[in-house]
Amino acid sequence: SPFTARARLALDLRGVAYELLDEPLGPKKSDRLLAANPVYGKIPVLLLPDGRAICESIIIIQYIEDVARESGGAEAGSLLLPDDPYERAMHRFWTAFIDDKFWPALDAVSLAPTPGARAQAAEDTRAALSLLEEAFKDRSNGRAFFSGGDAAPGLLDLALGCFLPALRACERLHGLSLIDASATPLLDGWSQRFAAHPA
Numbered sequence: 001s002p003f004t005a006r007a008r009l010a011l012d013l014r015g016v017a018y019e020l021l022d023e024p025l026g027p028k029k030s031d032r033l034l035a036a037n038p039v040y041g042k043i044p045v046l047l048l049p050d051g052r053a054i055c056e057s058i059i060i061i062q063y064i065e066d067v068a069r070e071s072g073g074a075e076a077g078s079l080l081l082p083d084d085p086y087e088r089a090m091h092r093f094w095t096a097f098i099d100d101k102f103w104p105a106l107d108a109v110s111l112a113p114t115p116g117a118r119a120q121a122a123e124d125t126r127a128a129l130s131l132l133e134e135a136f137k138d139r140s141n142g143r144a145f146f147s148g149g150d151a152a153p154g155l156l157d158l159a160l161g162c163f164l165p166a167l168r169a170c171e172r173l174h175g176l177s178l179i180d181a182s183a184t185p186l187l188d189g190w191s192q193r194f195a196a197h198p199a
Contacts, residue, residue: 002103002162003057004044009158010061010080012199014068021047057162058095061155079147080154087139091146094135095159102128103163106178109170122176126183132160133184140186144193153194161194 011018023033029041036045036053046054046063054063065080081088105128108121139146139156147154153161171178181188 001043002166003042005162006057006158007044007046007060007064009153009162009199010064013080013152014064016064058099058155058159061158065155079149080158082148082154087148090135090139091154091156094132094139094146094156097128097131097135098156098159098163102132102160106163106167106170109174109176118174122174122178125178129178129184129187133187136186136190140190145190153197153199157190157194161191164191164195 008018008020021032023030023043033043033045034041036047037043037055040055042055044055044057044060046060048054054060061080068080081091102125105121105124109118109125112118112121135156136146139148141148144150145153146156146160167178170176177183179187179191
């Protein structure tokens with residue numbers, strides 16, 4: 001699950017130890033999952049030591065960030081969200097764009113029922129990536145990541161980066177070029193740095 005990957009990356013970046021509990025995929029949800037996420041019945045779910053649950057990948061990442069900030073474990077180079085309120089809002093905006101526009105378009109490339117629908121989905125994906133190329137230019141301040149830093153990715157990096165395996169698989173399966181040096185040079189460089197990061 002790319003959404004689970006987001007949460008795991010945030011935990012790894014923050015150095016939080018965790019136990020991964022596999023959830024079988026299938027039409028019937030487990031009782032454990034439904035008890036932890038009765039509203040959506042989806043993964044990921046972050047189960048806290050006291051039994052409470054945090055659901056939805058972006059909310060999990062923001063919770064991890066909030067706890068790190070409150071406990072004094074947030075150093076400027078490792079922030080998942082910027083200090084500046086406007087920049088935090090922009091990172092949340094583009095994260096919503098990734099989930100609401102980019103991911104459905106990319107997913108439709110493989111799931112489209114006709115070649116015409118697949119071609120339209122590929123164009124929609126390219127259009128979304130073009131906007132994300134501009135967002136990277138505006139948010140990164142010329143640095144390695146959307147986070148505006150060189151050391152570590154942040155929320156927006158995780159939001160898009162979790163889809164890189166699916167994007168690369170889609171490119172290979174359908175003979176497409178979606179993120180490349182000619183159309184999206186900034187995202188192309190970012191994708192290589194993101195994939196090379198130790199987390």
